[in-house]
Amino acid sequence: MSAPTLASHRWEFDAIGTSWRVDSAAPLGDEDRAAVSSVVDRFDREWSRFRPDSLVRQIAAGGSVAAPPDAAAMLGLYDALDRATGGSVNPLVGDALARRGYDATYSLLDRGAEPAPGDWRDLIQAADGALTLRGPATIDVGAVGKGRLVDLVLAALRSRVMGWLVVDASGDLAVDGVAQRVALEHPYDARRAIGVWTLAAGALCASATNRRAWGAGLHHVLDARTGQPVREYAATWAVAADAMTADAVATALFFEGGPRFAAAREASWVRMRTDGSVEWSPHCEAELFV
Amino acid sequence: MIRTTAVPRSLRVTAATASVAGLALLAGCAGQADAEQSAPGAAPETTTSPETDGSTGSTGSAGAAGGAYADGSYTAEGTYQTPEGPETITVTLTIASDAVTDVEVTGEPTRRESRQYQAEFIGGIDDLVVGKSLDEVEVDRVAGSSLTSGGFNAAVEEIRTDAAA
Numbered sequence: 001m002s003a004p005t006l007a008s009h010r011w012e013f014d015a016i017g018t019s020w021r022v023d024s025a026a027p028l029g030d031e032d033r034a035a036v037s038s039v040v041d042r043f044d045r046e047w048s049r050f051r052p053d054s055l056v057r058q059i060a061a062g063g064s065v066a067a068p069p070d071a072a073a074m075l076g077l078y079d080a081l082d083r084a085t086g087g088s089v090n091p092l093v094g095d096a097l098a099r100r101g102y103d104a105t106y107s108l109l110d111r112g113a114e115p116a117p118g119d120w121r122d123l124i125q126a127a128d129g130a131l132t133l134r135g136p137a138t139i140d141v142g143a144v145g146k147g148r149l150v151d152l153v154l155a156a157l158r159s160r161v162m163g164w165l166v167v168d169a170s171g172d173l174a175v176d177g178v179a180q181r182v183a184l185e186h187p188y189d190a191r192r193a194i195g196v197w198t199l200a201a202g203a204l205c206a207s208a209t210n211r212r213a214w215g216a217g218l219h220h221v222l223d224a225r226t227g228q229p230v231r232e233y234a235a236t237w238a239v240a241a242d243a244m245t246a247d248a249v250a251t252a253l254f255f256e257g258g259p260r261f262a263a264a265r266e267a268s269w270v271r272m273r274t275d276g277s278v279e280w281s282p283h284c285e286a287e288l289f290v
Numbered sequence: 291m292i293r294t295t296a297v298p299r300s301l302r303v304t305a306a307t308a309s310v311a312g313l314a315l316l317a318g319c320a321g322q323a324d325a326e327q328s329a330p331g332a333a334p335e336t337t338t339s340p341e342t343d344g345s346t347g348s349t350g351s352a353g354a355a356g357g358a359y360a361d362g363s364y365t366a367e368g369t370y371q372t373p374e375g376p377e378t379i380t381v382t383l384t385i386a387s388d389a390v391t392d393v394e395v396t397g398e399p400t401r402r403e404s405r406q407y408q409a410e411f412i413g414g415i416d417d418l419v420v421g422k423s424l425d426e427v428e429v430d431r432v433a434g435s436s437l438t439s440g441g442f443n444a445a446v447e448e449i450r451t452d453a454a455a
Contacts, residue, residue, distance in 0.1 A: 021431075166430075166431075168431055171433050171434060171435060172433075173431065173433065180430045180431060181428065181429040181430050181431075182429060182430065182431050182432070182433050183424060183427060183429040183431070183432040183433065184433060184434070185432050185433060185434025185435075186419075186420075186421045186434075187434060187435070189421075190434065191423060191424055192420070192421040192422060192423055192424065193421050193422055193423075193424055193427055193429070193432070194419045194421040195421070196427055196429055197433075204433055205433075206433035206434055206435065207435065208434050208435035209435065210434070210435050231366075231367075232366065232367065232368055235434065235435070237433060259411035259412050260411050262411070263410070263411050272419065273366060273368070274366050275364065275366040275381055275383065275418075276417070276418040276419060277415055277416065277417045277418060277419065278415065278416050278419045279412055279413075279414070279415045280412075280413050280414055280415075281411070281412065281413050282410075282411070282412070282413035283413065284413050284414075288416070288419070289419065289420075289421050289422045290416035290419050
């Protein structure tokens with residue numbers, strides 16, 4: 001998997017619980033990196049349910065804070081995801097995830113399935129500059145958040161440096177001005193790829209159930225209606241104009257209605273079922289090893 | 291309902307049999323070459339191979355994965371929403387010694403709306419994709435589940451080094 005040789009500069013860092021890699025034609029200076037760190041830190045302080053001082057933790061018992069700038073865009077996308085998947089994707093799935101053991105301390109202790117509040121639209125309000133929770137609940141923007149942050153990081157760098165850029169947050173990536181060949185990692189064997197997707201612009205987001213997994217078939221993709229981990233699909237990949245959309249589509253593809261949602265957002269996709277078979281979208285440009 | 295019972299054979303060879311499942315899942319998907327190749331009646335004949343293939347596990351890909359397939363029955367239930375309610379299909383694979391010994395498919399998408407959904411929103415399907423080794427493909431990066439630490443590339447490198455030693 002040696003990369004084509006291309007004069008480039010690379011910067012790697014860890015953020016929001018995963019590894020990031022920025023490749024660029026131009027070298028990134030200290031101020032460029034500081035600008036990225038600022039964007040990442042702000043997003044983490046606002047949306048992380050893993051840090052006690054975050055905004056979403058501050059209002060987890062109910063309450064109101066000044067709305068973060070990404071609240072409207074992300075909750076709006078959750079509204080569409082909820083409708084497309086019949087309620088399987090829900091921004092208040094945080095407590096359901098925590099109950100299965102994916103909590104702020106990574107206890108990984110399963111305390112049973114619990115649906116997320118189906119009436120989340122009545123519980124969350126993002127209006128008049130405030131983000132309000134009308135009762136106890138934990139916001140989890142896992143379906144769109146990492147993609148959103150990839151977009152924010154790319155935008156921060158785009159305004160500062162010349163030449164091509166790739167922002168890769170370990171599975172969710174956005175490219176600008178350069179072609180990238182991306183292996184689609186086999187969810188059952190990380191040494192293998194089920195295909196290669198060549199991307200010259202836009203974003204590719206991947207989601208799979210094999211790494212953030214623990215105990216008795218538990219992993220981080222829950223059906224919000226039941227609190228049970230999804231069992232039908234093992235991995236999804238989506239390509240869209242921006243990473244937040246690709247991230248949302250990659251999540252939707254674990255559920256009924258995902259392909260229709262992808263079509264509505266003009267996204268292409270590939271997904272592997274847990275039986276090892278692979279489906280792909282109409283007009284999919286991935287090269288699949290089938 | 292489709293039921294196929296096969297003698298033991300290698301996973302790779304039996305992939306075509308498993309595509310009966312793919313066919314049932316995507317019966318309405320127009321222009322899908324694999325579905326056309328593996329009509330239910332044809333699949334068993336075209337995939338017959340000596341029993342010894344299955345017991346020796348000599349077909350590389352699956353075997354090289356290091357026992358990726360434990361013996362037992364694997365059941366996957368596929369459900370998708372239609373305007374008239376959910377459509378469900380169940381596929382059960384029985385695997386022994388890295389060979390598929392039985393495939394059972396229950397349920398078919400018979401409603402016209404389902405066929406339309408599949409044709410409109412799903413481009414194709416292929417069964418039991420084994421893929422290629424990352425050593426064989428030249429790529430800039432890999433996309434799968436998010437790493438939980440930065441150790442992935444190091445692990446891949448270690449595996450490749452070990453394999454080459």
